[in-house]
Amino acid sequence: MKEELIQVMAGNAFAVSDGVGDMRAQPHVPVGLFSFDTRFLSHWVLTVDGQPLYALSRDDMTYFETRFFLVPGTATHYVDADVSVIRHRSIDDSFNERITVLNHSAKPAEFTVRMEIGSDFADTAEIKSPQQRGIGVLVDQGQLRLCYERGRFGREAIISSTEPVEVDQGGMTFRISVAPNGTWTTNLHVGMIIRGAGTQDLRSSLEAHQRKVRHDMREELREWLERAPTLVTPRKPVASAYREALTDLAALRYQSLAYSQLSPVGGMPWAMALYGRDSMITCLQSIAFTPELAPATLRILAMDQGGRLDDEHDEEPGKILGELRYGEMAAFGSAAPTMYYGAADTTPLFVILLDEYERWSGDAALARELRHPARMALDWIDEYADMTGDGYVRYQRRNTRHGLINQCWKNSPDAVVDRHGREPAFPRATCELQGYAYDAKRRGARLAREIWGDPQYAHRLEREAAELKERFNRDFWLPEQGYYAFALDPDGRPVDALTSNNGHLLWSGIAEPDRAAEVAGHLMGPKMFSGWGVRTFADGQLPYNPVGSHLGGVWPSDNALIAAGLRRYGCDEEAARIVAGIFDVVETLGGSVPEVIAGYPRSQTKYPVQLPAGGRPQAWSSGALLMLIGTMMGLRPLGENLLVNPVLPRGYGPIELLDIPGRWGRTDSYGRERPAHPRGRRPRVR
Amino acid sequence: MATSAAEYLERSVSGRHPDLPETTCGTLRLDIHEDARTEHWYLAIDRQNVEVTRSVEDADLVVRADREVFDRLAAGCIHVASALLRNELAAQGNLRLLMSLRRIFPGPPEARHPRDVARAREGRP
Numbered sequence: 001m002k003e004e005l006i007q008v009m010a011g012n013a014f015a016v017s018d019g020v021g022d023m024r025a026q027p028h029v030p031v032g033l034f035s036f037d038t039r040f041l042s043h044w045v046l047t048v049d050g051q052p053l054y055a056l057s058r059d060d061m062t063y064f065e066t067r068f069f070l071v072p073g074t075a076t077h078y079v080d081a082d083v084s085v086i087r088h089r090s091i092d093d094s095f096n097e098r099i100t101v102l103n104h105s106a107k108p109a110e111f112t113v114r115m116e117i118g119s120d121f122a123d124t125a126e127i128k129s130p131q132q133r134g135i136g137v138l139v140d141q142g143q144l145r146l147c148y149e150r151g152r153f154g155r156e157a158i159i160s161s162t163e164p165v166e167v168d169q170g171g172m173t174f175r176i177s178v179a180p181n182g183t184w185t186t187n188l189h190v191g192m193i194i195r196g197a198g199t200q201d202l203r204s205s206l207e208a209h210q211r212k213v214r215h216d217m218r219e220e221l222r223e224w225l226e227r228a229p230t231l232v233t234p235r236k237p238v239a240s241a242y243r244e245a246l247t248d249l250a251a252l253r254y255q256s257l258a259y260s261q262l263s264p265v266g267g268m269p270w271a272m273a274l275y276g277r278d279s280m281i282t283c284l285q286s287i288a289f290t291p292e293l294a295p296a297t298l299r300i301l302a303m304d305q306g307g308r309l310d311d312e313h314d315e316e317p318g319k320i321l322g323e324l325r326y327g328e329m330a331a332f333g334s335a336a337p338t339m340y341y342g343a344a345d346t347t348p349l350f351v352i353l354l355d356e357y358e359r360w361s362g363d364a365a366l367a368r369e370l371r372h373p374a375r376m377a378l379d380w381i382d383e384y385a386d387m388t389g390d391g392y393v394r395y396q397r398r399n400t401r402h403g404l405i406n407q408c409w410k411n412s413p414d415a416v417v418d419r420h421g422r423e424p425a426f427p428r429a430t431c432e433l434q435g436y437a438y439d440a441k442r443r444g445a446r447l448a449r450e451i452w453g454d455p456q457y458a459h460r461l462e463r464e465a466a467e468l469k470e471r472f473n474r475d476f477w478l479p480e481q482g483y484y485a486f487a488l489d490p491d492g493r494p495v496d497a498l499t500s501n502n503g504h505l506l507w508s509g510i511a512e513p514d515r516a517a518e519v520a521g522h523l524m525g526p527k528m529f530s531g532w533g534v535r536t537f538a539d540g541q542l543p544y545n546p547v548g549s550h551l552g553g554v555w556p557s558d559n560a561l562i563a564a565g566l567r568r569y570g571c572d573e574e575a576a577r578i579v580a581g582i583f584d585v586v587e588t589l590g591g592s593v594p595e596v597i598a599g600y601p602r603s604q605t606k607y608p609v610q611l612p613a614g615g616r617p618q619a620w621s622s623g624a625l626l627m628l629i630g631t632m633m634g635l636r637p638l639g640e641n642l643l644v645n646p647v648l649p650r651g652y653g654p655i656e657l658l659d660i661p662g663r664w665g666r667t668d669s670y671g672r673e674r675p676a677h678p679r680g681r682r683p684r685v686r
Numbered sequence: 687m688a689t690s691a692a693e694y695l696e697r698s699v700s701g702r703h704p705d706l707p708e709t710t711c712g713t714l715r716l717d718i719h720e721d722a723r724t725e726h727w728y729l730a731i732d733r734q735n736v737e738v739t740r741s742v743e744d745a746d747l748v749v750r751a752d753r754e755v756f757d758r759l760a761a762g763c764i765h766v767a768s769a770l771l772r773n774e775l776a777a778q779g780n781l782r783l784l785m786s787l788r789r790i791f792p793g794p795p796e797a798r799h800p801r802d803v804a805r806a807r808e809g810r811p
Contacts, residue, residue, distance in 0.1 A: 331771035
């Protein structure tokens, strides 16, 4: 059994410890205190009179606060302990641990309380085997300062105590005397400093931290939950999963150095940074629930839009960021660079999100403000992404040392293969990229016509979109198999694997309507549908692997887009099966929506098997749950109104989603179960 | 170094920059240190137009670095974001303007167009 890991987080800062609150660096999981992709504490171990502590219970108060209730000793002999310890930790830009020692005896008692403290200043990208760094340790006026320098690059952790303390190179010791039935308390505060970098002052004081955590952050979380629509459902686990998903999204918002508005990071523990794809998909998924994420994300990605041709960065003018990493390895080029653009889908997604946000919010001013970056993004599709001149969006890394081999959402190195496991040459054109490009052009056309006042450009984009759709349906369709090819190789030969990417083609609207039923049949057939959700890669093909992230695993985020696509083409019943399957995963596991589960048939395992590669929470997994609710309710903005067209899985009605924000102000939606529609209904395409 | 930052700022920056968004508007001051002296270059960005002057006036964003760092920036050899993270370059003020430098200074001279890379067919697995 894996040891339980406890996390607190806020934006891109997080702390991971064991069940008593101790942090000891491990090779396989990022344990310690992290911020801006740097580990500021790798060792943080509390003892009382030289004894380790044992956990009685824990109170995970909010995502940024946890309390551990502890006694000295081990499980076998803590009984009748006359001393107990409470560790109350909280995180924002800094980290605080309030340690309380309670003397339960009728006599005064003396204790030696010690915190061992150390840091390796590892980059999150090298947790498996951190390089040895020369760490400076300074004992300075009752503070412990851990410093790392490389040229002008500097990171520092400053640990201070509110109570008198003996500080040495390895930690802090308190020799205390506690009155009968009395308590003793100190606050250990850890400031995390990034030298230079034009940062906000990360050396926030203890008082500021406590004010922020106890008042501002608790209040802000309450308001965040209140601003979101109210879900009324007879299924209690669904109600709590909804609340959990909203809370996870609150936890995974970070403030960049340039903007005060918050945008989503990828997720715990490996992706606590801005990822263009994850961030924008999350915004699209949550647009009916937490629309404020979208403008913040669009603005920061517009600011960071590619401006130059650059091989190391896999950057081209107009390209939207793949990831933004603040760590040492990125800054010094021993990993993908700080601003890395190796993603072929982010640029069309930017236009899709801008249009979708305007449709929901009516915020035409933002669409005008971001006209230039949107136009550059649309130009990128034709000028830089069409690498072989056949009109398809393709990718091939130019940074061959640290760049990503696969620059689509299935980005593991072996993810793109045919049904026999053969890899196509580069540049590769995966099918969903064409769907996104089609959608981006159509949406760009709407923005050009309705908001930018450029009907000629709108006309051009519409024509290009229509041509792309026609070409795509000719070149990617595999008539004998009845689905769309995974990708085309540089010579235009199809990569014939059956994959979940077909669902994205429905989401984008590039699939021909008369092919939707056949595609849906594949997606929901036993080779693809596990019973929990649609597998990334169909069973029965050589590379299929139920525990392979992109070669068989089931991703809630993927499934949310697939379900939305199915409803777009009128495959309502199929969409409802996915909604029910993913909700069953969440109801069975409890807590945050997992990033990916194994592709085993549900009938075989009866339980969703989580993959070690996946982390919780993940922004686009939490977002998936919201999108599935929106899909179930059939929410769609039309002009100034919100259309509601619920199709519920059995056992999900009656359901209400109240106070849905948008250009209409706030509005309510109600859903009841109804008999399934007869099959063969005319597909509805919007 | 083929061109110094000072030469580049003098010759190649003033004028229209169609790749800057129309909505980017503000002032940047580049403080270029060498030995004991500092040169101040003042860039006013307004509706895709950049005006370059020498001035010590306050700006929305002040960027400070050694001459050598600015020279490498002007030669397209370093990325402004990595330089900032390495603390080779300090920025104070409205950081939203910082990325404008990416469009004002050139990219790496050896950079390739994706189409040329595709044509070379280096990508055979």
